[in-house]
Amino acid sequence: MRRFTDEELEALLSDTESDRAERKESFQGDAPKKGRQAVCAFANDLPNHNEAGVLFIGAKDDGTPSGIEITDQLLRSLADIKTDGNILPLPVLSVEKRILKGAEMAVVTVMPSDMPPVKYEGRIWIRTGPRRALANEQEERILNEKRRCKNLPFDLYPVLSAKISDLSKLIFENEYLPSAFAADVLESNNRSYAERLASCKMIVSPDETTPTILGLLAIGKSPQDFLPGACIQFLRIDGTELADPVIDEEKIGGAVVDILRRAEDKLKAHNRTAVDIISAPTHQKELPYPPAAFQQILYNAVLHRTYERTNAPVRVYWFNDRIEISSPGGPYGNVTAENFGRPGITDYRNPNITDVLKTFGFVQAFGRGIAIAKKAMLENSNPEPEFETSQSAVVCTLRRKT
Structure with missing residues (x-):
């Protein structure tokens, strides 16, 4: 990201x-809310400047300094815009303190997104001159076309052998859309089914209705028909070695949300509670593993x-x-083998699958999973x-409470 002079x-x-x-x-x-709307609009870059937009904190409407103190707490609050999960896909931005016109200001520099439309709290914000506005249907179509011209991450690649009928309209309209968009936006939405799918990146476009990797993983009827590895292999082994007897086994398939729900249920079923009636005056219930730990790692x-x-x-x-x-x-x-797991070091191989998990409530804020598990x-x-990290896999070991 280029630093402005x-x-x-x-x-x-x-x-x-x-x-x-x-x-x-x-x-x-209301500045934090309006500031996030501005970040969303800069990320969408409807005028197609292909240049960063800037949010100034500490400036009046005419550009003169307001004279506020730029504290570390303020800078941290601004940095949270990137990771609090309210703007999806995640924006690319930087936050810094600068001396402009003889006074301190906080400067938030926002890069145009490669994956528009970008939403803040389920609404697509754009810039029209000096003002923010909600995108209408034509503007949303323009943003969808911009996405097709970019270098896409793998989770937005089309699956040429799949058809729109391989996606579950029931899950999309009854579960995904109400979670992804504000209620008032849905009420006033006159878009077709294909236009809605395209807006959510589930298909390539309204005219080219080929499902994407994201669409199949998020709302596919049978994603493993096209992505055989998109599942979880669970084994419960009665011992400490892989060659020991297997007492429970399941290959868990389906759409990504269903996979996680079923895998969580499986883990919780095996996480049996022990009751200590000796070492304390009252019964003490103990779990071999804290559910939050295996949930976050999963x-x-x-x-x-x-x-x-x-x-x-994924093997469990x-x-x-x-x-x-x-x-x-x-x-x-x-993220490298050397900095893996350090606070604040994160990146996203599948940024749009990230959005789906946030939309369905599996992720509350980004970059905190390992920290939550450790705690x-x-x-x-x-x-x-x-x-343990290698070029081919990341393996996490959670050891039982002794």
Whole structure:
């Protein structure tokens, strides 16, 4: 991301008619909401500038400084815009403190998205001159066409052998849409079924109704017909070695949300509660593993796995002394073997599947899964999760409470 010079920022700051700049005197009251709307609009880049938009905090409407103090807490609050999950797909932005026109200002620089339309709380925001507005049907179609011209991540590739009939209209209209869009947006929506699917990236476009990888994984009737490895292989092994007897086995398929729900149920069924009636005055119920730990690791395994050029499933092997969860594909992008698991270090191999899991409520905020798992294991007196990374897989080991 290119860093603007002071002169470039001051020029944007002073141009009150620009559709690439928005100014806020502070980040209080309704400013956080309107600021996120602005970030969403800059990410959509409807005018097709192919240049970053800038949100200034600490500037009046005419571009003069408002004189507020730019604190570390304010900068952290602005950085949360990227990861709190209210803007989907996740925006690419930077946050910094700058001295402009002789005063401190917070500067949020937002790159145009490769995967429009971008939504904030289920609404598609755009810039029309110096103002924000909700996209109408024609503007939404333009954003969909822009997406087709970009280099797409693998989860938006079309599956040429699939048809629109391979997608579940029932799940899409009754489960996905009400979670993805605000109720008032749906009520006023006159778009066709194909237009709605295209807006959610489930098909290529209203005119080319070929399902995408995302569409099959999110709402496919039988995704494994096209993506055989998009499943979870569960084994409950009565012992500590892979060669020991298997007492429960299941290959869990279906759409990604159904896979996770069924896998969670399976894990919870085996996570039997022990009751201690000796060491304390009252009965103490203890779980071998905290549910939050295996849930978060399971979500990460499905979310961050590679679906490209592999038929390998996510593997969940439950031994007597540990659970091993293996995800196909090694660290991706900014995440390396050296920095894996560090706070704040994250990247997304499947950014649109990320959006689906957020929409369905499996992800509350991004980049926190490992931290949540570690905390849950500590509070349950389990050893800390162990990770092994390679080019072909990430394996997490959760050791049983002793």
